[in-house]
Amino acid sequence: MIAKIQSVRGMNDILPDEAEFWDQFEETIRSWLKSYGYRPLRLPIVEPTPLFKRAIGEVTDIVEKEMYSFVDSLNGEPLTLRPEGTAGCVRAVIQHNLIAQQPQRLYYLGQMFRHERPQKGRYRQFHQVGVEALGFPGPDIDAEQILMGARLWDDLGLEGITLQLNTLGQPAERACHRAELIRYFEEHKEALDDDGRRRLYTNPLRILDSKNPALHDIIVGAPRLIDHLGVESLAHFEGVQQVLRDAGLPFQINPRLVRGLDYYNLTVYEWLTDRLGAQGTVCAGGRYDGLVQQLGGKPAPACGFAMGVERLLALIREAGGEARAAAIDVYVVHQGSAASRLAARVAEGLRDHGIDVLFHCGGGSFKTQMKKADASGAAFAVIIGDDEANAGEVTLKPMHPLGEQPNEQTRVRVDDLADAIISSILNQEDS
Numbered sequence: 163m164i165a166k167i168q169s170v171r172g173m174n175d176i177l178p179d180e181a182e183f184w185d186q187f188e189e190t191i192r193s194w195l196k197s198y199g200y201r202p203l204r205l206p207i208v209e210p211t212p213l214f215k216r217a218i219g220e221v222t223d224i225v226e227k228e229m230y231s232f233v234d235s236l237n238g239e240p241l242t243l244r245p246e247g248t249a250g251c252v253r254a255v256i257q258h259n260l261i262a263q264q265p266q267r268l269y270y271l272g273q274m275f276r277h278e279r280p281q282k283g284r285y286r287q288f289h290q291v292g293v294e295a296l297g298f299p300g301p302d303i304d305a306e307q308i309l310m311g312a313r314l315w316d317d318l319g320l321e322g323i324t325l326q327l328n329t330l331g332q333p334a335e336r337a338c339h340r341a342e343l344i345r346y347f348e349e350h351k352e353a354l355d356d357d358g359r360r361r362l363y364t365n366p367l368r369i370l371d372s373k374n375p376a377l378h379d380i381i382v383g384a385p386r387l388i389d390h391l392g393v394e395s396l397a398h399f400e401g402v403q404q405v406l407r408d409a410g411l412p413f414q415i416n417p418r419l420v421r422g423l424d425y426y427n428l429t430v431y432e433w434l435t436d437r438l439g440a441q442g443t444v445c446a447g448g449r450y451d452g453l454v455q456q457l458g459g460k461p462a463p464a465c466g467f468a469m470g471v472e473r474l475l476a477l478i479r480e481a482g483g484e485a486r487a488a489a490i491d492v493y494v495v496h497q498g499s500a501a502s503r504l505a506a507r508v509a510e511g512l513r514d515h516g517i518d519v520l521f522h523c524g525g526g527s528f529k530t531q532m533k534k535a536d537a538s539g540a541a542f543a544v545i546i547g548d549d550e551a552n553a554g555e556v557t558l559k560p561m562h563p564l565g566e567q568p569n570e571q572t573r574v575r576v577d578d579l580a581d582a583i584i585s586s587i588l589n590q591e592d593s
């Protein structure tokens with residue numbers, strides 16, 4: 163026996179039942195984004211490796227150990243499968259000069275790749291919807307993006323998603339805080355774990371994000387960034403909170419919230435659920451005013467967020483959301499050579515009228531074909547044998563009559579078939 167080839171660990175196939183659920187989700191997402199004036203972008207999945215090193219930061223988990231990087235064997239160029247979308251989006255905005263004239267509200271949707279340990283809600287290939295606004299400096303857009311999230315949870319019928327908010331201030335304020343943090347952690351060096359000691363001088367802020375319970379007390383006593391913020395940073399933070407309070411949106415300020423990517427300043431936030439186990443962050447983002455310049459563009463403010471599609475879909479299912487089965491209108495059953503030729507024309511003719519048709523392929527008796535028609539979930543079977551073909555007619559059989567409608571089959575002239583089906587569908591919808 164030839165060995166079967168399996169998909170790569172942590173990279174999942176999305177089969178039709180599931181994929182239809184994804185399609186419906188994406189429809190909701192696109193109309194929600196449109197209602198806020200966001201426009202789509204389609205970006206490459208592969209980017210030059212230095213893009214992510216520069217944007218996300220050399221000393222981050224993503225860049226240090228999670229990127230799928232390789233060298234292009236033809237020209238030696240270092241490339242990486244995108245681990246997130248913000249870097250590529252900003253690269254594209256700079257490359258095509260998109261914010262020269264006016265600010266932009268943009269979004270993208272697609273695969274991301276991180277070499278993490280797979281578990282429920284955490285995959286090596288996963289999907290994000292990423293939302294980015296470039297060229298807006300004020301807290302109004304940060305707040306609008308947060309309110310967008312709240313509206314989407316509502317549109318999707320999701321409850322219990324809570325908001326945690328923090329500010330990271332500006333780089334100079336962070337540098338000052340960082341120096342003090344290092345001094346503080348040096349004083350407690352013997353109590354740090356290996357990760358903590360390793361990060362002490364490279365990324366002490368990440369120690370605050372440690373999940374190790376043994377570090378809890380040291381972390382609680384650490385110097386706070388908020389005490390190092392200047393008037394403008396505090397005003398920006400207050401501005402975001404004001405809009406959220408005005409909108410009646412509850413949130414929790416979490417001073418220990420630091421993100422796993424280095425490009426953020428000022429506002430950062432995460433939307434969390436406790437219904438998915440350990441991987442409870444369904445959406446996260448914030449402001450990244452330095453990134454456009456850092457990637458070679460003219461300085462421009464920006465902020466955005468991304469949500470994990472797998473996690474949100476798991477949550478929708480958990481809340482009882484089911485995919486609507488993709489309904490097919492007609493299954494065409496046929497036997498005999500004249501009948502089959504007519505049937506092929508009938509099927510195309512119905513599609514001309516916008517009717518969805520499954521044309522039976524592969525022959526077989528009327529009985530087996532009717533079983534397939536039934537299993538397909540089609541609303542009607544159109545049956546064509548030699549008898550019908552000779553008369554220029556077909557037999558129309560409702561398969562899943564709604565309400566009181568009798569399950570009677572009728573003979574219909576080929577020319578009248580589309581009208582008969584459409585009026586019958588409309589009647590069913592009315593009753």
Ligand code: HAM
Nearest residue numbers: 246248283284285288443444445446447466467468470
């Ligand atoms: P992130 O927090 O790294 O941010 O990812 C955003 C979301 O993607 C997470 O909250 C989570 O729902 C989902 N996610 C991340 N990793 C995985 C995984 N391995 N498996 C399943 N889902 C995952 C970013 O990527 C930023 N680019 C967000 C952003 C956009 N900030 C500004 N603009």
